[in-house]
Amino acid sequence: MNTLIRNFSIIAHVDHGKSTLADRLIQCTGIIPQRDFREQMLDTMDIERERGITIKSQTINLPYVAHDGKTYSLNLIDTPGHVDFSYEVSRALAACEGVLLLVDASQGVEAQTVATLFAALEHNLTVIPVINKIDLSNADIDRVREQIEKELGLDASQAILCSGKEGIGITEVLEAVVRRIPPPSGDARAALRALVFDARYDPFRGTMVLCRVVDGTLAPGDTIVLMATGRVCTVEEVGVLRMECKKRPCLSAGEVGYFFAGLKGVADVRVGDTVTHQCLPASCPLPGFKEMKPVVFSSLYPVNPADYDSLADALAKYILNDAALTYQKDSSAALGHGFRCGFHGLLHMEVVVERLEREFGQSLIVTAPSVRYRFLLAHGEIAEIDNPQHYPDPALIEAAEEPFIRARVRAPQRYLGSILHLCRDRRGEGFSHQYPVHGHVEVTVEMPLAEVVFDFYDRLKSVTQGYGSFDYELAGWRESDLVKLDILVNGERVDALSSVVHRQRAYQRASRLCEQLKAAIPRHQFEIAIQGAVGGKVISRATIPPMRKDVLAKCYGGDVTRKRKLLEKQKEGKKKMKAFGAVMIPQEAFLAVLKAHEE
Amino acid sequence: MPFCAGRCPYCDFASTTDLSLIPAYLEAVKREVETSPDFGVFDTLYFGGGTPGILPEQEMETLFGVLRSRFCFSRDAEVTVEMNPECVTKRRVVFLRSLGVNRLSIGIQSLNDDELRFLGRRHTARQALEAVFRAHDAGCANISADLICGFDGQTILSWTDTLSRLVGEPVSHLSAYQLTVKEGTPFGNMRDKGQLCLLSEDEEAAFFEATCGFFRQAGWTHYEVSNYCRGPQYACRHNILYWRHQPYLGIGPSAASFDGRRRWRNAEDVSDYCRLVEEKGSGRISEECLTDEQLHLEKVALALRTAEGVAEESVSDTARTRRALEHLEKEGIVSRRAGRIVPTEKGFLLADGLPLLLLD
Numbered sequence: 001m002n003t004l005i006r007n008f009s010i011i012a013h014v015d016h017g018k019s020t021l022a023d024r025l026i027q028c029t030g031i032i033p034q035r036d037f038r039e040q041m042l043d044t045m046d047i048e049r050e051r052g053i054t055i056k057s058q059t060i061n062l063p064y065v066a067h068d069g070k071t072y073s074l075n076l077i078d079t080p081g082h083v084d085f086s087y088e089v090s091r092a093l094a095a096c097e098g099v100l101l102l103v104d105a106s107q108g109v110e111a112q113t114v115a116t117l118f119a120a121l122e123h124n125l126t127v128i129p130v131i132n133k134i135d136l137s138n139a140d141i142d143r144v145r146e147q148i149e150k151e152l153g154l155d156a157s158q159a160i161l162c163s164g165k166e167g168i169g170i171t172e173v174l175e176a177v178v179r180r181i182p183p184p185s186g187d188a189r190a191a192l193r194a195l196v197f198d199a200r201y202d203p204f205r206g207t208m209v210l211c212r213v214v215d216g217t218l219a220p221g222d223t224i225v226l227m228a229t230g231r232v233c234t235v236e237e238v239g240v241l242r243m244e245c246k247k248r249p250c251l252s253a254g255e256v257g258y259f260f261a262g263l264k265g266v267a268d269v270r271v272g273d274t275v276t277h278q279c280l281p282a283s284c285p286l287p288g289f290k291e292m293k294p295v296v297f298s299s300l301y302p303v304n305p306a307d308y309d310s311l312a313d314a315l316a317k318y319i320l321n322d323a324a325l326t327y328q329k330d331s332s333a334a335l336g337h338g339f340r341c342g343f344h345g346l347l348h349m350e351v352v353v354e355r356l357e358r359e360f361g362q363s364l365i366v367t368a369p370s371v372r373y374r375f376l377l378a379h380g381e382i383a384e385i386d387n388p389q390h391y392p393d394p395a396l397i398e399a400a401e402e403p404f405i406r407a408r409v410r411a412p413q414r415y416l417g418s419i420l421h422l423c424r425d426r427r428g429e430g431f432s433h434q435y436p437v438h439g440h441v442e443v444t445v446e447m448p449l450a451e452v453v454f455d456f457y458d459r460l461k462s463v464t465q466g467y468g469s470f471d472y473e474l475a476g477w478r479e480s481d482l483v484k485l486d487i488l489v490n491g492e493r494v495d496a497l498s499s500v501v502h503r504q505r506a507y508q509r510a511s512r513l514c515e516q517l518k519a520a521i522p523r524h525q526f527e528i529a530i531q532g533a534v535g536g537k538v539i540s541r542a543t544i545p546p547m548r549k550d551v552l553a554k555c556y557g558g559d560v561t562r563k564r565k566l567l568e569k570q571k572e573g574k575k576k577m578k579a580f581g582a583v584m585i586p587q588e589a590f591l592a593v594l595k596a597h598e599e
Numbered sequence: 600m601p602f603c604a605g606r607c608p609y610c611d612f613a614s615t616t617d618l619s620l621i622p623a624y625l626e627a628v629k630r631e632v633e634t635s636p637d638f639g640v641f642d643t644l645y646f647g648g649g650t651p652g653i654l655p656e657q658e659m660e661t662l663f664g665v666l667r668s669r670f671c672f673s674r675d676a677e678v679t680v681e682m683n684p685e686c687v688t689k690r691r692v693v694f695l696r697s698l699g700v701n702r703l704s705i706g707i708q709s710l711n712d713d714e715l716r717f718l719g720r721r722h723t724a725r726q727a728l729e730a731v732f733r734a735h736d737a738g739c740a741n742i743s744a745d746l747i748c749g750f751d752g753q754t755i756l757s758w759t760d761t762l763s764r765l766v767g768e769p770v771s772h773l774s775a776y777q778l779t780v781k782e783g784t785p786f787g788n789m790r791d792k793g794q795l796c797l798l799s800e801d802e803e804a805a806f807f808e809a810t811c812g813f814f815r816q817a818g819w820t821h822y823e824v825s826n827y828c829r830g831p832q833y834a835c836r837h838n839i840l841y842w843r844h845q846p847y848l849g850i851g852p853s854a855a856s857f858d859g860r861r862r863w864r865n866a867e868d869v870s871d872y873c874r875l876v877e878e879k880g881s882g883r884i885s886e887e888c889l890t891d892e893q894l895h896l897e898k899v900a901l902a903l904r905t906a907e908g909v910a911e912e913s914v915s916d917t918a919r920t921r922r923a924l925e926h927l928e929k930e931g932i933v934s935r936r937a938g939r940i941v942p943t944e945k946g947f948l949l950a951d952g953l954p955l956l957l958l959d
């Protein structure tokens with residue numbers, strides 16, 4: 001019955017207690033025995049728990065007996081909170097009718113909340129403001145109410161006061177979900193349309209697809225079509241998620257759940273796709289499907305070249321759960337065979353690398369991230385490259401172009417100066433600004449994508465004390481003065497550290513890279529010279545002095561075991577390094593290049 | 600031999616000053632010797648410690664009796680006893696010689712009284728030199744001395760002064776150790792409280808280089824990182840055996856053994872050791888069987904601490920190791936002679952990092 005279903009999501013700034021509130025809602029409905037309960041229940045990845053962020057949307061179905069005596073089926077769809085994952089957020093929101101907008105009673109409204117709220121409003125969702133952490137001594141509920149009214153334009157008198165930590169106001173939250181969020185409006189008898197908003201890989205059963213049935217009914221035995229990919233398959237099982245799969249006879253309009261249909265590869269399942277029946281297909285898919293285009297590119301190599309096949313296998317499985325990643329084979333003189341990967345942003349890249357290492361046991365070297373550049377060559381040829389290794393012969397380059405974006409940056413008015421400064425520093429041009437809401441400014445600026453993908457978001461957060469938010473769209477190619485920066489270690493070019501940079505940036509980038517590498521490469525028995533070079537001309541240099549003394553005074557009969565164990569440990573460490581000539585470069589040094597952009 | 604008259608603040612050996620444990624210790628050693636595995640003919644015998652020199656004559660004689668009744672020694676075996684200057688008397692040396700001891704290793708540490716006080720030694724520089732004379736007078740032709748360098752308060756000048764006074768005396772072998780401050784020792788505790796100033800890497804290197812330079816000029820042989828001798832015939836055969844990765848059998852508390860494949864080690868504490876031997880006939884608390892790879896790693900690492908170096912075919916032959924070797928040679932860290940890779944003085948100073956550069 002549609003009227004007993006509520007689909008909602010929680011949106012909040014990092015640290016405003018989203019995971020804790022989700023925990024309490026789960027606890028309150030009693031679907032998980034107390035003894036199995038742990039913190040951040042929905043953040044199942046170690047990396048999420050450690051960083052305190054949500055990367056993958058999680059979904060959980062909660063049966064709730066409301067005060068009106070009826071049992072409601074609540075679907076909580078958790079969303080990630082970073083701009084790199086904005087597509088995931090938008091798909092998760094598309095599966096909901098309402099959101100809980102969580103605001104920290106002591107911190108107040110923050111920029112990220114505003115950005116996600118705009119997204120929720122775009123989907124015409126009911127927004128329920130929830131003021132969390134009211135138990136804190138510095139909670140200032142009146143001020144937060146005022147902010148909710150003024151900065152978000154919501155009715156603060158309807159805000160629910162709660163404390164996820166202390167379990168205060170949890171029932172009120174659940175009651176509000178039941179009473180204020182409308183039930184889904186689809187028609188169970190219409191042609192099937194289900195929105196795919198996530199997928200994950202199950203080693204035994206293939207791909208588990210998470211979907212929101214908008215119209216119609218999905219049941220085992222149905223022959224379905226995934227409309228964007230055209231893939232046809234037969235549904236094997238459907239059900240809802242209560243931290244584990246609970247089988248159901250069918251999923252009807254308005255319900256959120258999973259299905260298995262013998263799908264094995266990610267190529268078949270795209271987040272945002274629409275599922276329909278083969279025999280009675282919907283006339284058009286649900287809106288909003290986007291082919292995700294990666295913007296940051298980097299190569300991943302196994303530390304041990306023999307692990308190439310294992311990495312290939314890991315990527316094939318990984319990608320099922322993260323359709324945003326693209327990859328193809330790559331190779332480097334220094335690092336052997338690997339994969340050139342495309343990511344949505346730097347955080348996305350870090351998350352991919354970390355998950356491959358943790359969940360799939362890979363040991364990786366990651367090359368400097370790059371965007372895609374375009375070169376107009378002699379004879380009228382055009383070369384698009386996203387890999388510095390394929391940089392064309394400079395003699396043939398007639399013109400170079402780099403992708404520009406049109407960015408909209410929003411923040412309280414007082415940060416206008418810092419934002420303009422930051423954007424100008426990132427080669428921004430064509431500035432304009434307006435004041436959409438009282439006290440808030442929206443800056444529109446065109447900037448090279450390369451200047452944005454690295455750490456622009458982090459810098460923006462920093463200069464606006466967390467209030468800044470931004471989104472962007474690609475604005476085409478612009479002519480640019482590009483050069484290839486090479487890094488030489490004791491005279492040997494480390495191809496994996498090469499990058500394409502704007503000429504203005506080359507010197508600064510080179511000296512920063514050299515210094516970063518100097519800090520990341522341990523001293524050797526001999527001096528190491530690290531040089532940055534453009535077109536064979538050295539433009540910066542850092543020197544790692546040699547070790548002077550590295551020997552224990554005594555090594556007799558009783559000392560051999562300890563000595564050997566130390567060597568074995570160092571040998572393990574050596575496996576995480578790459579040899580360039582006689583120089584051993586640790587994995588971290590390759591990651592250091594990511595930080596070379598930071599001020 | 601775990602007994603000492605007093606504890607030196609830098610020492611982390613499992614020694615004890617409770618001499619009342621000597622009878623129990625001797626009993627346990629006797630038992631351990633009886634149950635020891637067969638190691639064939641021994642070429643060296645080394646009494647280390649502790650201060651084996653403080654064991655009374657009667658007990659020393661018993662100990663030798665126990666060993667000779669169970670083990671077989673070659674006719675020209677090197678038999679060394681470690682002593683501190685204060686227990687080197689003519690009578691004691693004559694007695695030890697009668698038991699077959701032909702080499703003494705005396706813990707002199709320094710010939711500077713301030714430094715000796717700092718090191719918590721219970722003798723003066725004068726007493727140390729006199730001990731050398733007495734040992735020599737008593738007919739000991741092979742005298743070694745242990746020395747410590749590289750600590751706050753010592754200068755390179757005072758250090759080379761110690762060295763030059765010693766090489767003028769009838770000493771045939773010197774072990775010159777850089778002070779190593781170990782966790783749990785009085786020096787270690789002082790360091791943790793900031794009361795002991797440690798040398799920088801550059802200063803330590805300077806002491807090492809001064810030592811090498813001194814002995815080079817004196818015409819001595821530098822045959823291991825910290826060991827020098829008047830001529831190759833005076834190199835310590837016992838220690839060379841460790842470094843050539845040959846088998847050895849250790850008896851007594853905290854003694855370590857190696858049979859060419861397995862390594863084992865006895866309990867450190869004297870009472871624990873005695874109890875274990877009584878219960879099981881052996882004092883072992885740990886034992887491991889090494890893989891071929893582990894054996895090879897040890898062999899190369901030990902060899903690269905000695906002037907013999909390592910055979911070229913013992914190191915890996917990959918693109919990386921070839922480049923590393925080339926580099927090390929160019930930088931004067933190793934030299935190649937007669938199919939062997941030999942550390943230079945600079946190489947000795949960097950010896951800990953060499954094995955992994957040359958093995959893949």
